[in-house]
Amino acid sequence: MLKSSIFKFSIWAILLLSAGNAANATEIAVEEGLGKESSEEDSLTRYDRRILRYRKHWDVLMPTQSVIQTCGNMGIISLGIGWDYGKRSQWETHLLFGIVPKYDSDEVKMTITLKENFIPWRKDWGKGWQFEPLECTLYLNTVLGHDFWTKQPTKYESGYYPFSTRIRPNLGFGERFTYQIPNNRRKRVKSLTLFYELSTNDIYFMRFYRNGNAGFWDVFGLSFGAKMQIL
Structure with a gap:
């Protein structure tokens, strides 16, 4: 089972890197075609223009970021892709796949995280x-495994487990530092961002709510990560 989980995680890593390379190649192709588009647009048929609009709608699904993050209640390490949008690219959506070591359990486990970030302002x-002095993040993550459930099993008394053990809502904040790579030096990456986050989830928050003496690190967890802007 350990070899199987590591193999699956490696496949995801290869796919994510391939997606980044494909996105980079597409960006180059788009830049080369911009000069031709204006001159050819007038000669396009109604069908051709409809196809162009159709493709532009699907282009929004192309990942613009590659992300790696450690800890954060989503595994010892997570890899994923992301999209940025908004007038100032102040919104981000990340899809991450992580791995949890076996520790005292019987097998290595994988996690899936859907993450939404909001960056209100930046300072040059x-x-x-x-420098981005504030990053607000909200995300849901799940652990793949037979030991976790969404609805409490009937073998437990009603209310014995008030929360699902499979899905964890998380809330956090952090700071980020970004370096914009000069145009004449860009090859595969547009910019590189390093960040940290302090986050908590429903279980840790209730621990603080029920026990006012809970320490800071009993409620919040620290994670670090890096983001590569591809497009």
Whole structure:
């Protein structure tokens, strides 16, 4: 089972890297075609214009980011893809796949996380550097395994487990540092971001709510990560 989980995790990593390379190749192709598009647009038929609009709608599904993150209640390490949008790219959606070591359990486990970030403002430091003093994040993650459930099994008394053990809602905040790679030096990545987050979930929050003496690190967890902007 350990070999199977590691193999699955490796496949996901390869697919994510391939998606990044494909996105980079598409960006180059789009840049090369911009000069031709305006001159050819007038000669396009109604069908051709409809196809172009159709493809543009689907282009929004193309990932613009590659992400790696450690801890954060989503596994010892997680890899994923992301999309940024908004007038100032202040919104981000990440889809991450993580791995949890066996520790005292019988097998290695995998996690899936759907994450939404909001970055209200940025501060330019010059020479390509940017500082984002606040990142707000909300995400749901699940652990794949037979030991976790969404609805409490009937073998337990009603209310014995007030929360699902399979799905965890998380809330966090953090800070980020971004370096914009100069245009003449860009190959595969547009910018690189390093970040940290302090996050908690429903179980940890209730621990604090029920026990006011709970320490800070009993409620919040610290995670670090990196984000590569592809497009």
